[in-house]
Amino acid sequence: MSAGSTRDRYSTISGRGLDWDSVPMRLFQKAKRLGVWDPQALDFSADGADWTGFDGVEQDFLLRTLALFQAGEEGVTSDLLPLIMAVAGEGRIEEEIYLTSFLWEEAKHVEFFRRWLDQVAIARGDLGHYLTSSYRQLFLVELPSSLNALKSDQSVEAQIRASVTYNMIIEGVLAETGYHGFRQSLEANGKLPGLLSGIRLIARDESRHIRYGVFLLDRLINDSRDGWDVMIQRMNELLGLAMGVISEFWEHYDDEHAPFGQRMETYLEFAGTQFDKRMKVLERDRGKSIEEIATASLADLAEEEVAIGAAP
Ligand SMILES: [Fe+2]
Ligand SMILES: [Fe+2]
Numbered sequence: 001m002s003a004g005s006t007r008d009r010y011s012t013i014s015g016r017g018l019d020w021d022s023v024p025m026r027l028f029q030k031a032k033r034l035g036v037w038d039p040q041a042l043d044f045s046a047d048g049a050d051w052t053g054f055d056g057v058e059q060d061f062l063l064r065t066l067a068l069f070q071a072g073e074e075g076v077t078s079d080l081l082p083l084i085m086a087v088a089g090e091g092r093i094e095e096e097i098y099l100t101s102f103l104w105e106e107a108k109h110v111e112f113f114r115r116w117l118d119q120v121a122i123a124r125g126d127l128g129h130y131l132t133s134s135y136r137q138l139f140l141v142e143l144p145s146s147l148n149a150l151k152s153d154q155s156v157e158a159q160i161r162a163s164v165t166y167n168m169i170i171e172g173v174l175a176e177t178g179y180h181g182f183r184q185s186l187e188a189n190g191k192l193p194g195l196l197s198g199i200r201l202i203a204r205d206e207s208r209h210i211r212y213g214v215f216l217l218d219r220l221i222n223d224s225r226d227g228w229d230v231m232i233q234r235m236n237e238l239l240g241l242a243m244g245v246i247s248e249f250w251e252h253y254d255d256e257h258a259p260f261g262q263r264m265e266t267y268l269e270f271a272g273t274q275f276d277k278r279m280k281v282l283e284r285d286r287g288k289s290i291e292e293i294a295t296a297s298l299a300d301l302a303e304e305e306v307a308i309g310a311a312p
Pocket of ligand 2: 076106171205206209
């Protein structure tokens with residue numbers, strides 16, 4: 001069924017049912033177990049004393065970090081719908097079902113950071129000055145424009161450009177790296193336990209989002225003659241901006257004496273490793289059939305579950 005047309009049947013009563021063993025349905029089962037945490041239930045009571053004990057540079061470092069997290073989460077919440085519409089329009093019910101949890105989780109991430117900024121940092125003023133030029137270009141221009149393009153062009157190539165922007169670059173390079181590095185520094189310093197508990201939960205949600213993104217790109221690339229080239233071209237358009245987001249953040253701090261013992265190198269290295277890991281999966285699956293991709297993706301998923309101890 002294409003977007004805007006009438007419906008001629010319902011998949012789930014057509015004899016087709018639901019593909020329980022598909023990657024999106026497996027991710028949906030995980031989302032119902034692991035993604036149901038409530039940002040309002042996290043305990044921020046110890047964070048306030050930590051916050052008031054920080055010096056000006058430390059507070060600035062935290063606010064700069066959280067402003068980027070907060071804005072990014074709002075961006076991915078606000079801009080996801082056109083992709084869900086495209087997927088739903090193609091009758092991919094399992095993927096649409098999974099994406100309901102995806103969007104719901106992004107909304108909770110927005111809620112989590114805003115609650116912390118309101119209640120702990122009491123940072124109710126405009127934090128927009130923390131967004132640098134690369135950040136603005138990536139989050140305020142590239143993300144909404146590539147997703148909104150799907151409103152008028154739902155071609156496979158347009159979906160690849162949207163998914164590279166959203167899943168591979170913004171979630172896969174920036175969000176995952178930011179949360180990983182930030183979590184490590186909070187753990188090492190034993191500070192802000194409420195913020196840390198939320199970051200851990202968010203990072204777990206994001207790993208499902210990225211896993212879906214890799215599956216989606218795999219599927220799209222193998223459905224288009226030029227898919228691989230479209231993906232590489234879009235990555236090349238955005239990788240410099242993503243690295244710019246990281247380096248422009250660090251322009252404000254002395255890398256040797258940054259707050260909380262943070263180092264820019266750690267972020268850049270982690271971003272590079274994670275990106276390479278996903279590129280290897282996409283290369284491995286290039287040219288495979290949809291069935292082969294599904295089998296390989298399910299094996300990856302099972303391996304990850306064992307690795308993080310989250311097997312059902
Ligand atoms: Fe998120
Ligand atoms: Fe996400």
